Amino acid sequence: MEQAGEGQTGPNAPITVTDPVILVLASGATPAAVGTARGRLFESFVARLLHAYGYGKPTTERLNTTANGIELDVVASHEMTRQTALAECKAYTSHIPASMVAIFHSKLITRRNNTPDDRAQGFFVAVPRLTADGHEYARAITTHDEGFHLLTARDIADKLRERGWIVDCPLREPLTSDQAVVITEDGVHAACLELDANSRKPVRALIWAAHGQVPASVLAAVAAAEYSQGCPVVDVRAAAFRDTPSAQPHAEPSPVIVTVAGSRSDFEYQLPTAPKFFVGRKQLVDELRRALDDHTGVLVLNAQSGWGKSSAALRLESLVKERKGYALVTDTRTATHRRFVTDALSLAAQRAQTAKVLTLPSSASWASLPSALQTLQAATWHAGPLVIFFDQFENVFRDGELTREFRDLALAIRDLAAHVLIGFAWKTDIVAWTENYPYQLRDQIRDNATVLSLGPLGASEVDVLLRRLEKALGASLARDLRNRLREYSQGLPWLFKKLAGHLLREVQAGATQEDLASEALNVQNLFDADLAELSPAEQEAVRHIARYAPIAISEVTERVTPQIVESLVNRRLIVQVGERLDTYWDIFRDYLNTGRIPVEDSYILRMGPVSVARLLRQVADDDGDSRVRDLARRMNTSETVVFNLSRELRLFGAAAHEPNRVRLLPDIWQAQDREGELRRRVATALRRHRAFSTFLALADRGGGTTIGAFARELPTAFPAVDVRDSTWISYARVYLQWFEYAGLAVQQNATWRAAPEGSTGKPDLLGDGFRRRIRGGFPQCAPGPSLRLLLQVAAGQATVRETDRRALTQLLIIGALTETADGLYRVHEGLVVNSTVVPDVLRTLMCAVPGVEAGLAVLKQAPAAGAEEVGEAVRRSLVADWAPGTAAGVGKHLRAWARAAGLPVGPVSRVPSADAQDGLF
Numbered sequence: 018m019e020q021a022g023e024g025q026t027g028p029n030a031p032i033t034v035t036d037p038v039i040l041v042l043a044s045g046a047t048p049a050a051v052g053t054a055r056g057r058l059f060e061s062f063v064a065r066l067l068h069a070y071g072y073g074k075p076t077t078e079r080l081n082t083t084a085n086g087i088e089l090d091v092v093a094s095h096e097m098t099r100q101t102a103l104a105e106c107k108a109y110t111s112h113i114p115a116s117m118v119a120i121f122h123s124k125l126i127t128r129r130n131n132t133p134d135d136r137a138q139g140f141f142v143a144v145p146r147l148t149a150d151g152h153e154y155a156r157a158i159t160t161h162d163e164g165f166h167l168l169t170a171r172d173i174a175d176k177l178r179e180r181g182w183i184v185d186c187p188l189r190e191p192l193t194s195d196q197a198v199v200i201t202e203d204g205v206h207a208a209c210l211e212l213d214a215n216s217r218k219p220v221r222a223l224i225w226a227a228h229g230q231v232p233a234s235v236l237a238a239v240a241a242a243e244y245s246q247g248c249p250v251v252d253v254r255a256a257a258f259r260d261t262p263s264a265q266p267h268a269e270p271s272p273v274i275v276t277v278a279g280s281r282s283d284f285e286y287q288l289p290t291a292p293k294f295f296v297g298r299k300q301l302v303d304e305l306r307r308a309l310d311d312h313t314g315v316l317v318l319n320a321q322s323g324w325g326k327s328s329a330a331l332r333l334e335s336l337v338k339e340r341k342g343y344a345l346v347t348d349t350r351t352a353t354h355r356r357f358v359t360d361a362l363s364l365a366a367q368r369a370q371t372a373k374v375l376t377l378p379s380s381a382s383w384a385s386l387p388s389a390l391q392t393l394q395a396a397t398w399h400a401g402p403l404v405i406f407f408d409q410f411e412n413v414f415r416d417g418e419l420t421r422e423f424r425d426l427a428l429a430i431r432d433l434a435a436h437v438l439i440g441f442a443w444k445t446d447i448v449a450w451t452e453n454y455p456y457q458l459r460d461q462i463r464d465n466a467t468v469l470s471l472g473p474l475g476a477s478e479v480d481v482l483l484r485r486l487e488k489a490l491g492a493s494l495a496r497d498l499r500n501r502l503r504e505y506s507q508g509l510p511w512l513f514k515k516l517a518g519h520l521l522r523e524v525q526a527g528a529t530q531e532d533l534a535s536e537a538l539n540v541q542n543l544f545d546a547d548l549a550e551l552s553p554a555e556q557e558a559v560r561h562i563a564r565y566a567p568i569a570i571s572e573v574t575e576r577v578t579p580q581i582v583e584s585l586v587n588r589r590l591i592v593q594v595g596e597r598l599d600t601y602w603d604i605f606r607d608y609l610n611t612g613r614i615p616v617e618d619s620y621i622l623r624m625g626p627v628s629v630a631r632l633l634r635q636v637a638d639d640d641g642d643s644r645v646r647d648l649a650r651r652m653n654t655s656e657t658v659v660f661n662l663s664r665e666l667r668l669f670g671a672a673a674h675e676p677n678r679v680r681l682l683p684d685i686w687q688a689q690d691r692e693g694e695l696r697r698r699v700a701t702a703l704r705r706h707r708a709f710s711t712f713l714a715l716a717d718r719g720g721g722t723t724i725g726a727f728a729r730e731l732p733t734a735f736p737a738v739d740v741r742d743s744t745w746i747s748y749a750r751v752y753l754q755w756f757e758y759a760g761l762a763v764q765q766n767a768t769w770r771a772a773p774e775g776s777t778g779k780p781d782l783l784g785d786g787f788r789r790r791i792r793g794g795f796p797q798c799a800p801g802p803s804l805r806l807l808l809q810v811a812a813g814q815a816t817v818r819e820t821d822r823r824a825l826t827q828l829l830i831i832g833a834l835t836e837t838a839d840g841l842y843r844v845h846e847g848l849v850v851n852s853t854v855v856p857d858v859l860r861t862l863m864c865a866v867p868g869v870e871a872g873l874a875v876l877k878q879a880p881a882a883g884a885e886e887v888g889e890a891v892r893r894s895l896v897a898d899w900a901p902g903t904a905a906g907v908g909k910h911l912r913a914w915a916r917a918a919g920l921p922v923g924p925v926s927r928v929p930s931a932d933a934q935d936g937l938f
Contacts, residue, residue: 036145036387037174038197039108040208041087042238056082060089062200063106063142066173067093069180070140072102084417085109086144101135103128106142111425113143115151122158122165138164145170145387149432174198183207184227188253191223194382199224199239203232208239210248210384217363218271219384222250230254243418246356246385272357273595274364277346277408279331283485284521286514287589287601289327292335296510297478298325304469305333309340309402313467314434315427316406318442320471322604323511326442329471330406333440342401343369349407350567351595355386355422362389362426365405366396374400375436386422390429398436406440412567414443420455427462441466444603473508476739486517495530500621507619507707508737511604519543531676544608547590555581559590559600563609567597617707619735623747624665625754630782632662636679637783641686643679669702671695692783700759700778707734708752709761713771721768724749725898758782766867767895795830795866796910800917803827804854810834810842811849817842831862856919863918868895872911873920880923884908 041062043054057080064075075093082088086109093102105121107113118141125139139162146169147155155167168176174196177183182205183198194217197208206226210219222245224231231252240250279291290296308316316333318326327346334344345365351357363383369375378395382388393403407413413420423441430439441462474482483502487494494502502520506513520533548556558577562568562585570593573582582598585591592601600606607613635651636643645663649656663679666672673680688694703709711734715722722730728742728749740748753769756762760778762769772778802824806817817825825842828834834842848858864870871894872887879886885901888908892899899907916922 036170038195038244038385038387039144039170039173040197040199040239040242040244041108042199042201042235042242044238052082056080056087056089058200058202059087059106059108060091062205063089063091063104064093066142066168066176067091067102067104067140069176070102071095071097075102075104084421085111095138100138101128101132102138102140104140104142106144108142108144110421111428112146112148113151114148115154118143118147118151118154118158118167122162125165136164138166140166140168142168142173144173148428170198177205181227184225186223186253187225188223192217193223194219194384194388195244197244199235201235201238203235206231206235208244210244210246212382212384217381217383219246219248222246222248223253224250225253243355244385272354272360273351274345274357274361275348275351275595277327277331277348279328282489283482284489284514284517286511286518287592289331290325290510290514291328292332295328295332296481297474298329298332298471301329301469301471302332302336305329305336308467308469309336309404309438311467312402312434313438314431315462315466316438316440317463317466317468318440318471319445319468320442322444322607323509324471324473325510326444326471327408328510329469330408330440330442333404333406337402337404340401341374342403343372343374344404344406346406346408348409348594350409350412350599351597352407352413352419353416355419357419358422358426359383359386359389361405361407362386362393365403366393369403372400374398374403386425386429390426390433393433393437396436402436402438404438404440406442408442410441410443414455414459417455417458420458424458424461427465431465445470473736474510474513475508476503476737479503479506479508479513479737482513482517486520489517489521490524492530498530498533503737504619504621504735506737507735515543544605547605550588551585551590555585558582559585560609562591562598563600563606566599566606567594568599570596570598573598617710618702618705619707620668621735621738621748622665622668622708622751622755624662625751626758626780626782627754629662629665630780632659632666632679633782636681641681645677645679648679669699671698692781695783696759696778699755700761703755703759703761709756710734712752712756712762712769716762716769716771721765721770721896723767723769723896723898724753727753727769767897794907795827795863795869796907796914798823798827799910800827800914803833804917807833807844807854808849808852811844812852831859831866833859833862854917856917860915860918860920863914868892868897869911870894872908873915876912876915876920876922880921881925883925884912887911 041055041059043051043058045051045054060077060080067075072093073096075091077089077091079088079090086107088108089104089106091104091106093104094100095102103121103125105124107117121139121141125137128137129135141155143151146152147167155165158165159167174183177198178185184207186193186207186209191211192214193209193211195210199206199208204226206224208222208224211221211223212218213220222239224236224239231254236250236252239245278288280286280288280294281291283294305316318329320326330346334346337344343365345361345368347361349357360383366375366377366381366389370377376397376399378392378397380395381392383392407423410423413423427439427441430437443459483494483499486502498520502513502516506516523533524530548559551559554577558573558581561576562573565572570582582591586593589601590605591598600609631652632648635648639647645656645659648659652659659679663672666679666681667674671682671685673682685691685694685698708731711730712722712727715727715730719726724746728745731745731749731752732738753762753764756769756772757764758778758780760776761772763772763776802821806821806824807828810817825834829836833845833848835845837843845858845862848855848862860873864873868891872891875882875887875890884905885908888899888904888906888911891897891907891911892904912922
């Protein structure tokens with residue numbers, strides 16, 4: 018049967034949209050009551066529809082009304098043949114997938130198998146229609162199953178016309194679109210949207226009855242529905258119809274479509290990186306190209322805040338231009354109404370036509386999402402793809418209805434995937450509300466898309482940025498400052514740009530690189546500095562904007578003067594997005610709202626507590642305030658070493674940032690418990706450090722961790738740092754020592770675990786009871802040199818030669834010698850008597866070292882046990898991840914020390930090899 022307007026031509030010819038809209042409108046006191054009424058109304062309508070096919074009143078098996086639509090399963094019997102019919106109705110806002118057809122057909126087959134005498138008919142009602150794959154699947158079914166019937170919205174409209182329940186529009190003049198079937202308690206009516214001839218957007222909703230006039234209640238119901246989009250609703254048969262103007266502006270204000278702008282330089286951190294300044298990410302760029310080549314249809318970019326989603330979207334735009342296509346990258350912070358989706362498609366398509374990518378049909382309509390998609394389907398394509406990308410999409414999730422419109426776009430665009438790509442970018446670290454957050458809609462978008470996850474920049478990409486920074490500075494970066502930027506930036510593009518911008522401004526203001534390297538380049542400090550420059554009124558304004566962002570400009574100017582808003586925009590602390598205001602970065606917004614930065618600290622600690630304690634004792638001698646030159650002289654070291662040692666104190670917030678001085682903060686030095694205050698500050702700093710969260714995660718997974726395992730995990734926490742494995746082990750050891758000092762970790766043999774709540778930490782760095790931590794393990798060499806050194810010290814030798822350092826280390830580890838405050842060594846009491854080492858005392862000291870007692874137990878039981886067996890016992894006791902050679906070496910040396918400690922260690926039993934037994938006899 019001819020559709021409304023088919024066969025007509027000319028500028029005012031009605032536009033045919035393939036799928037009429039089925040509107041089921043009901044009233045109720047609550048949303049739940051409205052849903053129930055709509056379900057019952059649809060149930061009655063389906064009964065009338067089946068009656069048109071010869072079936073009696075159906076029995077409802079299931080009725081479910083949700084925000085997505087109405088689901089209805091009924092069973093009916095043919096009035097003449099008594100043949101059963103199963104009908105499953107899906108009235109959604111989006112196209113129905115093939116999977117639902119398959120499920121229904123399986124039910125139909127099962128019903129037939131269970132009742133072979135009754136060849137049941139199956140009616141699958143898909144409103145508005147099936148997806149392309151769904152239609153292909155349904156056609157395949159009908160080729161071998163004559164009892165399967167598909168009814169779409171168009172089929173329903175045709176049947177209603179056939180029965181005379183609705184008729185075509187009595188008018189032929191208006192330009193119309195989006196034909197609809199309106200189902201209410203007052204009957205079934207037909208409707209359409211009248212379009213403006215230029216914008217092709219709706220200006221009136223036209224409705225009519227098959228006979229007579231449309232009841233006022235129906236007009237009111239249509240006016241309240243989303244279908245009318247706020248336009249006047251008129252009965253075309255009414256006498257007042259001619260008095261209602263049709264050329265008035267659209268009742269709903271058109272959404273503001275704002276495109277995403279890129280930066281104008283490498284380090285303009287307030288804007289995403291423009292393609293000209295885009296760095297690296299080769300794998301991501303290759304995946305973007307593949308998405309275009311493979312006609313993905315829907316693309317989702319996921320990443321945490323500040324990881325470069327917007328920059329990647331702009332890079333995608335440049336790839337589309339290379340293919341002679343057109344891309345529109347929009348900022349969805351201006352999206353407040355479902356109309357935004359259709360207007361974005363309209364804007365992109367019209368700009369693509371100007372760019373000669375496509376030619377729109379003369380019947381183009383932007384009345385709704387379905388008609389916009391039909392317009393694109395009917396377009397003539399000349400060049401590359403059309404990409405519409407929706408950035409900052411997490412803001413859309415605040416509105417479930419708006420999210421549903423985007424979901425419908427994502428599901429429907431598959432039929433246009435050969436020419437159109439829809440993109441979304443939202444942050445994965447969003448903390449959403451529980452009750453209203455549209456999880457299912459978000460997941461439906463993502464499940465229908467190619468999802469690309471962005472990670473931080475790698476070491477080589479940060480190298481490129483560092484070289485560009487040097488070019489901007491006009492000078493090479495000092496090694497220490499280069500390392501600080503690499504560590505603090507964490508491979509996050511926005512954070513690197515923020516730090517680099519700070520560095521450039523400070524250098525221009527006269528600061529030296531040495532001054533900047535001595536700072537803790539902490540992003541919270543930089544945000545604090547941004548706020549410190551503002552007046553109280555400006556601070557109040559920026560916090561208000563952050564609390565309600567994105568917020569309408571008119572709402573802000575009701576609270577503060579336009580001059581304050583202009584000042585904040587000029588300082589680039591806030592940005593204008595259409596008619597709304599927002600902070601220049603969502604992380605800055607989080608900082609203003611919570612006082613915290615959702616980014617962990619990431620500096621690398623290189624000096625352990627032992628080394629820093631040497632410095633602290635010297636600073637304490639100067640009443641908490643020392644000159645670097647004096648410290649270097651007294652410690653017999655360089656000023657650079659003093660700088661590095663004091664750097665750790667500055668990072669922890671324990672020392673002031675002053676050139677050529679090391680000064681403990683008054684809160685520490687004047688505290689009643691200096692050690693306690695220092696330990697508290699160190700613990701506070703470490704709790705917000707990436708290394709500590711990495712340690713906790715690792716320890717939780719395995720019930721603890723070793724230095725080696727922690728070292729292997731650290732590179733994931735510092736993606737921009739590229740060092741040797743041995744260096745990571747050194748870093749891991751230093752971090753664990755500081756965790757132990759802060760009371761955050763405890764060591765048990767070779768295993769490190771999270772400390773119980775309330776642990777005090779050790780050692781004391783400021784007290785007299787400090788004991789040097791000795792690096793290395795025991796035993797790592799034969800006992801002979803160590804025991805000779807022990808006897809020499811017992812005999813009064815005052816100094817230890819450099820060549821004896823290894824032997825000294827073994828004695829210090831077991832406590833045979835201890836270092837005094839003046840740098841001398843004292844022998845453990847009772848260990849040496851009459852110039853002889855006492856074996857029992859030596860053995861007691863040895864057994865205090867983790868793992869040693871387990872090795873000695875093997876020798877006590879089997880004095881001839883080999884090095885491998887002894888070393889393996891030690892390894893198991895420590896839960897260490899040693900190589901076999903390492904265990905054998907430890908076992909070899911422990912056998913020798915055990916002999917020196919008085920154990921009867923025998924020669925190793927050797928089993929002759931098979932080769933040795935072969936011979937002539």
